[in-house]
Amino acid sequence: MTVYEIITNKFIESLEQGIIPWRKPWNVNGMSYNHTTKKPYRYINQMLLAGGEYLTFQQVTAEGGKVKKGEKGNIVISYFEQFDKDEDGNDIPESKRVLPRYYYVFEVSQCEGIKRNIPIDREDHEPIKEAQDIVDNYFDREACVLSHTMGNKACYRPSSDEVIMPNMSLFKSATAYYGVLFHEMTHSTMHKDRCNRTEERFGKNVAFGSKEYSKEELVAEIGSSFILARIGLDSNEVFTNSKAYIQSWIAKLKNEPKWIIEASGKAEKATEYILGE
Numbered sequence: 001m002t003v004y005e006i007i008t009n010k011f012i013e014s015l016e017q018g019i020i021p022w023r024k025p026w027n028v029n030g031m032s033y034n035h036t037t038k039k040p041y042r043y044i045n046q047m048l049l050a051g052g053e054y055l056t057f058q059q060v061t062a063e064g065g066k067v068k069k070g071e072k073g074n075i076v077i078s079y080f081e082q083f084d085k086d087e088d089g090n091d092i093p094e095s096k097r098v099l100p101r102y103y104y105v106f107e108v109s110q111c112e113g114i115k116r117n118i119p120i121d122r123e124d125h126e127p128i129k130e131a132q133d134i135v136d137n138y139f140d141r142e143a144c145v146l147s148h149t150m151g152n153k154a155c156y157r158p159s160s161d162e163v164i165m166p167n168m169s170l171f172k173s174a175t176a177y178y179g180v181l182f183h184e185m186t187h188s189t190m191h192k193d194r195c196n197r198t199e200e201r202f203g204k205n206v207a208f209g210s211k212e213y214s215k216e217e218l219v220a221e222i223g224s225s226f227i228l229a230r231i232g233l234d235s236n237e238v239f240t241n242s243k244a245y246i247q248s249w250i251a252k253l254k255n256e257p258k259w260i261i262e263a264s265g266k267a268e269k270a271t272e273y274i275l276g277e
Contacts, residue, residue, distance in 0.1 A: 035108060035117060036063065045076045050153075053116055054105035065113035070160060073104025109149050122169040130231040131178040135185070138274050144188050154180050156187035158198070163188055179224050179238045182274075186223030189270040190216065197266065214250075218263035219270065221245050226271040 032049035033040040036059045041049060054074065060067055079098050083091035108116045139146045145162045154165050163184045171177040190197035197216065225242050228234045250259065 049074055052107045054107055056105055060111050065111045067106050067111055071110040073106055075102050076105050077102050125168050125174040128174050154184055156184045175233050175238055179228055182224035182227045183220045185274055186220040186270045189273050195270050195273055219266045222264050223267035223270045226267055
């Protein structure tokens with residue numbers, strides 16, 4: 001049995017367990033609040049936003065900053081009162097309705113020229129040579145770019161062929177950092193000049209939470225686990241968090257273990273591409 005098969009079987013077995021809570025493996029300083037007013041957002045928006053400091057586009061401009069090119073806003077919800085009017089144009093109190101509306105905000109890390117009010121907790125981690133060699137070799141070889149920020153977002157941006165990561169100092173451990181970085185590197189292999197998973201997604205709904213999006217998240221997380229295992233960094237803490245992450249996406253695919261088998265095959269191909277095998 002190969003290491004790929006062993007890890008895949010572990011993930012399948014984990015689906016029979018209770019739901020494991022997934023935890024973001026980097027520090028985001030708890031609550032989310034408005035950078036300008038310094039007030040925390042209401043409960044529903046605390047669920048919608050990762051911890052951090054947020055501004056509306058107008059607030060960013062008013063403070064002399066600007067939103068970085070390519071950044072997308074985060075939705076928050078507010079409520080307003082609406083009344084019917086009488087013949088004199090006055091509000092009719094008994095007609096009061098409280099209606100929701102949404103708008104977009106940007107975290108300080110998504111902006112230029114805005115200074116954070118509360119410093120983010122940092123850790124002092126040393127790079128792990130075996131993992132860093134894989135990272136350096138991949139980005140030296142590929143056109144894909146690796147960028148670091150003091151923000152709370154990790155992603156692969158296909159439009160610019162760019163992997164964006166929080167700085168290693170924000171992570172709870174160096175292993176956790178590489179686990180997330182390998183996840184995003186696996187996403188980057190979807191590119192048409194690499195493993196070309198974009199061709200499989202053409203013409204399909206790939207919006208957040210969709211079946212195709214969920215499948216790709218499985219590929220990326222399993223790919224990360226494969227690489228960590230290959231270099232002996234598959235710690236219990238990181239592996240448990242990976243199982244929790246995979247459970248959350250399998251649930252969107254109606255708990256079908258066959259998707260893990262399919263995703264594992266694609267993750268193995270992506271892993272070998274990243275390792276240059």
